[in-house]
Amino acid sequence: EYGIVRPKGYTVSFHAAPEMEKHHFGQTHPMKPWRLTLTKSLVTSYGMPFAMDNYLSRAATYEELNAFHSNEYLDYLATAEPEDQPRDIDNPDKEVKFNLGGSDCPLFYGLYNYCSMSAGCSLDAARKICNNQADIAVAWGGGLHHAKKSEASGFCYINDIVLAILQLLRIYPRVLYIDIDVHHGDGVEEAFFSTDRVMTVSFHKYQPEVFFPGTGSLDDNGPKSEHNPGAHHAINVPLNDGITDEQYEALFKNIIGAINERYRPSAIALQCGADSLAGDRLGRFNLRVQGHGACVKYCKSLGLPMILFGGGGYTPRNVARAWAYETSIAIGADTRIPETIPEHAPWREHFIHDTLFPTLEQSMNEPRHNRNSDKRLREIVAHVHEQLRFVEH
Ligand code: V1P
Ligand code: CA
Ligand code: ZN
Incomplete structure (x- = not known):
């Protein structure tokens, strides 16, 4: 069906953890793990599993999480109960520990299971890449880029990306981390601040005091202290509302192309947060599924071993579109799959428009004003090229 065939001499592994999908952050919380169910169903209705190695991930162990996170934090995460929710009328004295239990990172039933399954997906993906058992490994359940060593942040509790990159570093000398989520990938950047074996690049909306998390300015390139090998190995691309496919794609190819030539990474970790799409509940960009893809x-x-992680994405039907399309790119079937969502796809009505590629008008009531001048984008490119001159190769 649809001519979806296994690519010759090329392996894509797909790592899912259906257990994640049943968890709920709360009625009004934007993070809906159910978007993973919708993604998987779209991938399946296009017949893509035939062209991949499909794996059900197991939960990451405490020891595996401990490779980045502190014992104090993990112990609390593993035992905290929703009843411990601070700032409750019932719990006036309860303090917020490790930023857990606020509105962004609520305590919910099965939280530890959800976190360890997400990390399990990403660790399995990393292992396939390390063992040369896959050319591209897909982990849509991962991508939780804000989590810190001892702190939850922005819907992220466990930094599965950091854990996966630590695995890659056992085999690959240099890893390039790229983050196209609309938010700054602060947790991954910070984790690798003092090494030149990981270069982090985040494209994001930047407007401190207004837009989360408020970090990731153009001149944030890693601590420039003496003898820090990690200096100049953080690249940030701060953007404004309404950036278009054309601008974003040109910027992306220019910057990633230059980094690839200069840094010569041996593997890529790509966070594909889908909240950079037009019409996202939290995002502010005008990207279409094609531009994201x-x-x-x-x-x-670039022909390097690569992990694709999920991340943000708060309009589930568009998250499913983007990640299904990007799965088709991984297996090289993007030019073969029909643009119309298959007749037999479950939740077909949920997509509102039956296309994989909605127009901006179909995605939003009112298209967002583009506040990115080409002049500013040229300045950003110039700054990045300037930074790269400091990078040894
Ligand atoms: O803006 C904030 C904090 C809460 N204020 C005190 C400042 N939080 C954001 C968090 C966004 C996290 C994005 C995660 C990711 O990068 C990776 C998975 O996509 C926030 C927002 C917002 N509009 O930025 N929290 C919420 N909205 C929120 C809304 C309703 C219920 C709970 C949280
Ligand atoms: Ca980003
Ligand atoms: Zn995000």
């Missing part, structure tokens, strides 16, 4: 396609063209 073009970044994945460009990274694939």
